[in-house]
Amino acid sequence: MFIMTLFVLLPAVCTTAAQAAIEDGWDTPAKPRGVVGEIDSAFVNMTNWILGFISTLAVLFIIYGGVQYMTSAGNDDQMQSGKRTLTYALLGLVVAGLAYAIVNVLVGTIIT
Numbered sequence: 001m002f003i004m005t006l007f008v009l010l011p012a013v014c015t016t017a018a019q020a021a022i023e024d025g026w027d028t029p030a031k032p033r034g035v036v037g038e039i040d041s042a043f044v045n046m047t048n049w050i051l052g053f054i055s056t057l058a059v060l061f062i063i064y065g066g067v068q069y070m071t072s073a074g075n076d077d078q079m080q081s082g083k084r085t086l087t088y089a090l091l092g093l094v095v096a097g098l099a100y101a102i103v104n105v106l107v108g109t110i111i112t
Contacts, residue, residue: 051103055093055097061092062093
């Protein structure tokens with residue numbers, strides 16, 4: 001049992017120690033710090049905050065559209081309004097997810 005635990009935990013501990021050493025700057029050249037690093041960090045933080053807000057808003061509209069659809073009680077106008085709200089909220093959530101992915105890919109490849 002001890003040997004099996006050793007084989008499971010030892011790679012995790014070594015990987016964690018190696019990652020900590022890399023983050024501390026061992027065996028890595030110094031990264032230039034300056035305006036570029038601050039701009040990309042600020043851009044990513046701002047974009048993540050905005051996309052988080054948009055995603056939260058989309059989820060709230062999904063809930064609202066679902067409640068509107070469920071409480072329509074056979075009223076076709078209210079049912080269509082609920083469906084439309086759900087459709088646009090889901091579309092907004094998909095667009096926000098794609099925007100998040102595009103921003104992270106672009107920042108990861110172009111800026112850094």
